[in-house]
Amino acid sequence: GSLPAAERVRTLVDEAWDRYRHLDEGRLADYIPALARAQPAWFGICVAGVHGALYAAGDADREFSIQSVSKPFVYALVCQALGGDELRARVGVNATGLPFNSVMAIELNEARTMNPMVNGGAIATTSLAPGDTPDEKWEFIHEGLSRFAGRRLSVDPEVYDSERATNQRNQGIARLLQGYGRMYCDPVEATDLYTRQCALNVTVRDLAVMGATLADGGVNPVTRERVIDSDRCQRVLAVLATAGLYERSGDWLFDTGLPGKSGVSGGIVTVAPGKGSIATFSPLLDAAGNSVRGCHATGFLSEQLGLNLFASA
Numbered sequence: 001g002s003l004p005a006a007e008r009v010r011t012l013v014d015e016a017w018d019r020y021r022h023l024d025e026g027r028l029a030d031y032i033p034a035l036a037r038a039q040p041a042w043f044g045i046c047v048a049g050v051h052g053a054l055y056a057a058g059d060a061d062r063e064f065s066i067q068s069v070s071k072p073f074v075y076a077l078v079c080q081a082l083g084g085d086e087l088r089a090r091v092g093v094n095a096t097g098l099p100f101n102s103v104m105a106i107e108l109n110e111a112r113t114m115n116p117m118v119n120g121g122a123i124a125t126t127s128l129a130p131g132d133t134p135d136e137k138w139e140f141i142h143e144g145l146s147r148f149a150g151r152r153l154s155v156d157p158e159v160y161d162s163e164r165a166t167n168q169r170n171q172g173i174a175r176l177l178q179g180y181g182r183m184y185c186d187p188v189e190a191t192d193l194y195t196r197q198c199a200l201n202v203t204v205r206d207l208a209v210m211g212a213t214l215a216d217g218g219v220n221p222v223t224r225e226r227v228i229d230s231d232r233c234q235r236v237l238a239v240l241a242t243a244g245l246y247e248r249s250g251d252w253l254f255d256t257g258l259p260g261k262s263g264v265s266g267g268i269v270t271v272a273p274g275k276g277s278i279a280t281f282s283p284l285l286d287a288a289g290n291s292v293r294g295c296h297a298t299g300f301l302s303e304q305l306g307l308n309l310f311a312s313a
């Protein structure tokens with residue numbers, strides 16, 4: 001399978017943008033002060049095919065901090081380095097059904113494992129990045145996410161400083177995990193690395209290329225570079241399908257039939273295995289922290305492009 005013909009995809013991407021651009025439900029994230037400065041009108045969509053075609057509409061070149069959309073890509077890189085089974089044993093792969101920053105999520109089972117898409121599991125995953133020093137670990141993460149995007153990404157210093165000054169809750173989560181033997185480097189260091197990874201700037205074009213890399217078994221469709229192996233890639237997508245949109249992951253899968261990942265700055269990346277990806281950006285969020293226009297536009301495109309994984313034909 002592949003995406004429909006280019007002209008059809010182009011028309012549908014424009015239609016999706018036009019259909020939802022005036023939808024004004026949702027609110028800007030404000031618990032990270034710098035994110036409250038986003039414009040509610042911002043809305044971009046980009047679809048990428050596994051052969052490198054890109055179809056964009058709206059604010060496709062506007063940069064925003066990647067936030068939680070970094071989680072599957074860092075997970076993929078650490079999976080590549082450590083192997084899927086080892087990472088499963090250390091971080092877990094089961095949905096929590098709870099908000100992204102839940103502390104309860106850590107208490108759900110005796111092993112104190114979660115999944116890498118909620119903050120606890122994501123900070124634990126980041127703490128497993130190879131490297132003897134914070135700088136080496138950061139280089140691994142920064143270089144790896146840049147390979148997914150096919151260009152050198154850079155940190156938004158304002159977002160980084162803003163979240164660093166207000167991330168006491170994540171610091172607490174990392175400390176709690178340390179108490180359970182589920183933090184794999186210094187918790188202060190791990191939280192700082194995680195905060196920095198969340199502050200990397202991307203555009204929806206970048207997210208679409210990153211998603212299409214996961215759709216193509218780990219090969220970046222634009223640079224043709226292999227970023228991770230295909231067996232790792234399958235594991236990442238499985239985790240995304242169960243836990244990519246936090247406590248709304250079931251609703252999401254019901255509507256789109258595809259693995260996806262959201263972040264609080266308003267980005268969502270969605271992967272259609274073997275075909276391509278859909279990336280959306282709009283900062284108005286629902287109560288779970290997922291972009292409202294992004295959820296609608298992705299559901300529409302998944303259906304119109306025939307991407308639902310559960311469809312029989």
Ligand code: GLN
Pocket residue numbers: 067068069100101119163170195198262263264265289
């Ligand atoms: N950096 C944010 C946090 O940890 C990311 C959360 C998100 O995008 N859902 O709170």
